Amino acid sequence: MKKVKTIKIDVDLCNGCRACEVACSAFHAEPKYSSTNPEKSNIRVLFDVKRNLYIPVMAGEYTDAECMGRDQYIIDGTEYDECTFCRASCPARDVFKDPDSGLPLKCDMCEEEPPLEEPLCVKWCITDALTYVEREEEEEEEEKLDDVEIGLEALANKHGMKKITDTLARLSMSKKGEYV
Amino acid sequence: MRYAEQGFNLEIDLSRGNIEKVATDPRDTEAYLGGLGTNAKILWDRVPPEIEPFSPDNLLIFSAGLLVGTAAPSANRTIVSTISPQTNLMAFSMAGGFFAAELKHSGYDKVILRGKSPDWVYLWIHNGKVELRDASHLQGKGCYETAELIKQELKDPKAQVASIGLAGENRVYFASIEVEKSSCSRLGVGAIMGDKRIKAVAVRGTKDVNVAKPAEYFELCTTMLESMRHRLDNPLPGFDAMLATLGPQALSHSDDGFHIDNFAWGNARERKKGHWTKEYGEKWESDQLQSMERHISCYNCPVKCGGIIKHPTLGRFPMKCYSKLTYPMAAYADLDFGFRMIGIAQEHGVDGYTAPQVMAFAVELYEDGILTDEDMPGFPSDNEERHFWLMEKIVRREGIGEVLADGVYWAARRIGKGAEVYDHNTIKKNEQMFIKLGTLNPMYYLLYATGEKLTITQIEGGVPQAPLAPEDRKAYVKDWVQIPTGKEERFKQFVLEWGDEGKKAPFWPDTDLLNELVEWQEAMHYIDDATGVCAGVSSFMPKPPYHIHNYPLMLSAATGIDFDEDKLWKLAARNRNLVRAINIRRGLKKEDEHPPDDHWKKRFPEFEAELLDNYYKFKRWNDQGVPTREYLHELDLDYVGEDLEQRGFLKSVEEAEA
Numbered sequence: 001m002k003k004v005k006t007i008k009i010d011v012d013l014c015n016g017c018r019a020c021e022v023a024c025s026a027f028h029a030e031p032k033y034s035s036t037n038p039e040k041s042n043i044r045v046l047f048d049v050k051r052n053l054y055i056p057v058m059a060g061e062y063t064d065a066e067c068m069g070r071d072q073y074i075i076d077g078t079e080y081d082e083c084t085f086c087r088a089s090c091p092a093r094d095v096f097k098d099p100d101s102g103l104p105l106k107c108d109m110c111e112e113e114p115p116l117e118e119p120l121c122v123k124w125c126i127t128d129a130l131t132y133v134e135r136e137e138e139e140e141e142e143e144k145l146d147d148v149e150i151g152l153e154a155l156a157n158k159h160g161m162k163k164i165t166d167t168l169a170r171l172s173m174s175k176k177g178e179y180v
Numbered sequence: 181m182r183y184a185e186q187g188f189n190l191e192i193d194l195s196r197g198n199i200e201k202v203a204t205d206p207r208d209t210e211a212y213l214g215g216l217g218t219n220a221k222i223l224w225d226r227v228p229p230e231i232e233p234f235s236p237d238n239l240l241i242f243s244a245g246l247l248v249g250t251a252a253p254s255a256n257r258t259i260v261s262t263i264s265p266q267t268n269l270m271a272f273s274m275a276g277g278f279f280a281a282e283l284k285h286s287g288y289d290k291v292i293l294r295g296k297s298p299d300w301v302y303l304w305i306h307n308g309k310v311e312l313r314d315a316s317h318l319q320g321k322g323c324y325e326t327a328e329l330i331k332q333e334l335k336d337p338k339a340q341v342a343s344i345g346l347a348g349e350n351r352v353y354f355a356s357i358e359v360e361k362s363s364c365s366r367l368g369v370g371a372i373m374g375d376k377r378i379k380a381v382a383v384r385g386t387k388d389v390n391v392a393k394p395a396e397y398f399e400l401c402t403t404m405l406e407s408m409r410h411r412l413d414n415p416l417p418g419f420d421a422m423l424a425t426l427g428p429q430a431l432s433h434s435d436d437g438f439h440i441d442n443f444a445w446g447n448a449r450e451r452k453k454g455h456w457t458k459e460y461g462e463k464w465e466s467d468q469l470q471s472m473e474r475h476i477s478c479y480n481c482p483v484k485c486g487g488i489i490k491h492p493t494l495g496r497f498p499m500k501c502y503s504k505l506t507y508p509m510a511a512y513a514d515l516d517f518g519f520r521m522i523g524i525a526q527e528h529g530v531d532g533y534t535a536p537q538v539m540a541f542a543v544e545l546y547e548d549g550i551l552t553d554e555d556m557p558g559f560p561s562d563n564e565e566r567h568f569w570l571m572e573k574i575v576r577r578e579g580i581g582e583v584l585a586d587g588v589y590w591a592a593r594r595i596g597k598g599a600e601v602y603d604h605n606t607i608k609k610n611e612q613m614f615i616k617l618g619t620l621n622p623m624y625y626l627l628y629a630t631g632e633k634l635t636i637t638q639i640e641g642g643v644p645q646a647p648l649a650p651e652d653r654k655a656y657v658k659d660w661v662q663i664p665t666g667k668e669e670r671f672k673q674f675v676l677e678w679g680d681e682g683k684k685a686p687f688w689p690d691t692d693l694l695n696e697l698v699e700w701q702e703a704m705h706y707i708d709d710a711t712g713v714c715a716g717v718s719s720f721m722p723k724p725p726y727h728i729h730n731y732p733l734m735l736s737a738a739t740g741i742d743f744d745e746d747k748l749w750k751l752a753a754r755n756r757n758l759v760r761a762i763n764i765r766r767g768l769k770k771e772d773e774h775p776p777d778d779h780w781k782k783r784f785p786e787f788e789a790e791l792l793d794n795y796y797k798f799k800r801w802n803d804q805g806v807p808t809r810e811y812l813h814e815l816d817l818d819y820v821g822e823d824l825e826q827r828g829f830l831k832s833v834e835e836a837e838a
């Protein structure tokens with residue numbers, strides 16, 4: 001069994017104060033706590049008074065392509081853009097990008113050294129819209145594929161294994177020395 | 181590098197469309213902090229008393245408080261300063277919400293507007309990019325409507341917008357500037373914005389705000405947040421729900437019996453003891469529950485004293501706590517009427533303190549035959565409709581609205597025919613809280629009389645508003661750490677005894693103690709207004725998280741400038757006296773320092789005169805309420821002393837007569 005750290009988000013309790021953004025940006029400032037800047041925070045509160053929409057979202061993985069066929073959810077009569085709940089730093093929108101470098105932001109659960117007992121955004125959300133939950137999870141038996149393997153497998157499925165090996169051989173001949 | 185502040189102001193000349201980024205002097209930060217303090221310095225330096233409120237040379241300053249944009253919880257105030265069209269004195273108006281933090285992150289501490297634009301414009305500040313944009317298509321639009329349209333036009337939903345509605349456009353003397361969830365309401369700052377033909381200021385910022393001692397400062401901010409949590413979780417015994425925790429909690433409970441029974445209805449006219457019956461309370465509660473959708477906060481504040489109202493006829497709008505009682509009580513109506521009116525009033529952009537009273541004043545004049553159908557053709561007969569009708573006339577300055585738009589004081593004088601008598605709730609030409617009480621309370625007498633801010637909730641606080649029940653007093657003073665050094669025992673003794681036989685208003689406590697209690701309450705507000713911390717977690721509240729002992733630590737760690745209690749106390753006095761000097765120079769007189777005649781039923785004119793004279797002496801003001809030359813020197817305000825002397829304000833009555 002392994003421990004998984006998660007943050008439970010209760011949107012009904014969120015008051016839109018953005019303290020979570022302030023705290024996260026301070027924690028990840030260089031040097032630590034030296035500045036605040038919600039735009040650099042790994043958590044964003046997406047809100048829109050007219051729709052009573054107050055949704056804290058933590059930055060997840062970077063993606064270089066936006067999703068296709070995005071549309072709307074309707075929950076209890078309120079319309080939500082499909083991106084509302086998405087954690088990706090994605091070309092379709094400007095959240096979760098460092099305003100200076102443009103690099104994608106990603107929540108690290110405040111794990112950098114020394115790790116905090118509880119994520120800082122949770123600590124600063126004293127209205128308890130964010131709560132910290134540790135879950136036990138079964139270790140996955142199956143050996144995990146690394147990123148390159150995943151990519152290659154996808155290519156092989158698409159083009160056939162033979163084409164992939166041929167191409168690799170050709171590439172390694174013509175670009176000898178470049179890919180070390 | 182500058183810490184806590186950005187060190188730059190934006191100077192906008194609206195007449196010429198000129199925009200400049202100007203570095204500020206760090207010595208001013210040490211002397212006045214920021215926010216209201218540095219605003220006052222700018223107004224003193226650049227707006228001489230000859231300048232009329234509607235002159236192009238009057239300035240309209242939007243300032244973020246010094247700690248806004250740092251991690252300090254609840255530091256989010258936008259402090260707007262100008263010369264008020266209603267009082268011709270310095271205007272105080274502060275808003276919570278998100279505007280100030282965004283301004284700070286865009287790289288500026290203040291926006292200073294001067295001149296008058298030839299056409300309607302709005303200002304768009306996006307970090308280094310600052311431009312005046314056409315706003316002709318926004319003319320006539322509501323405040324929130326304008327904000328929405330601007331965000332769409334800029335394709336930036338995260339822009340923060342401060343805007344005016346019809347009232348500001350038409351220079352109504354009590355027009356507000358609305359921001360998301362809050363507003364700068366008092367003293368007609370919206371009218372000055374309208375006069376300058378600037379419909380809105382929109383801002384978006386993505387820059388860092390730095391602090392000098394990072395780890396130390398963040399630790400202090402965390403402790404502050406923890407003490408807020410403690411106060412929120414542990415209501416003070418003996419206080420009603422509105423004041424027992426933090427941030428007047430008008431929207432989180434519906435038990436308004438105290439106010440309904442004790443505040444004055446109509447044109448601040450009558451108390452209706454026993455009005456809050458079981459049935460009335462139930463209807464009040466169901467109105468509230470039906471409309472309150474979510475509790476919301478300002479930037480970086482856990483107190484959530486605001487609310488999102490969802491009303492069947494008006495859709496959703498955010499509101500702050502204040503106007504919940506003002507509109508219903510002024511109109512002898514219920515809470516549902518209040519919500520409907522607030523939704524409209526916020527779009528028009530009027531002060532929820534003054535507007536209800538002006539309308540109630542008009543209704544009273546009509547009922548007593550001073551205003552007639554000739555003055556008000558089409559005036560409805562239904563009570564609620566009358567108030568909606570008046571609101572529309574006022575914000576357009578149409579018909580009788582033209583006169584009423586100047587507020588009760590000026591309208592009464594323009595109407596004449598005895599209408600002046602109905603102006604019974606203004607001080608220094610400004611409408612006051614709708615309270616009428618029994619016996620003179622000397623502490624409140626001084627707060628009302630000498631307060632420069634003209635809004636009692638922005639002057640009082642820290643000391644319980646009334647004697648506590650004997651069983652609650654000990655608990656109150658037990659961990660009362662907020663008291664300034666050296667005054668602990670006497671202030672505690674005051675709370676322990678206040679209300680006992682022989683220890684009641686008006687002749688108790690002794691003048692010295694009284695003066696000190698008054699000065700303390702006011703000083704804490706002046707500090708908040710410079711730092712941008714909300715009074716709802718500080719100066720307005722009993723036993724607040726922010727106080728004179730932790731403030732210096734926070735300010736030192738944030739700015740890198742050393743502050744201690746004495747230095748901060750002196751700084752508060754400096755700001756307070758600078759503001760007073762601005763007003764003295766603009767004609768504020770001793771005889772203006774007078775609470776309404778009927779504020780208390782039992783008055784003691786000679787005793788009150790004595791109280792005022794004593795307080796002036798204690799404040800080291802002369803017998804006319806003007807800060808003395810020596811005192812100004814001690815406060816490092818020689819430039820003020822010189823000017824006041826040259827203009828002949830520093831002579832006492834005897835000197836003047838000699």
Ligand code: SF4
Binds near residue numbers: 014017018020056127
């Ligand atoms: S701190 Fe909590 S309540 Fe405030 S915005 Fe973040 S999630 Fe919402």
Ligand code: SF4
Binds near residue numbers: 042109
């Ligand atoms: S867990 Fe840490 S890194 Fe992630 S959003 Fe919260 S504060 Fe930021």
Ligand code: SF4
Binds near residue numbers: 427428476479715
């Ligand atoms: S206490 Fe209320 S008004 Fe003050 S900052 Fe917090 S939410 Fe805003």
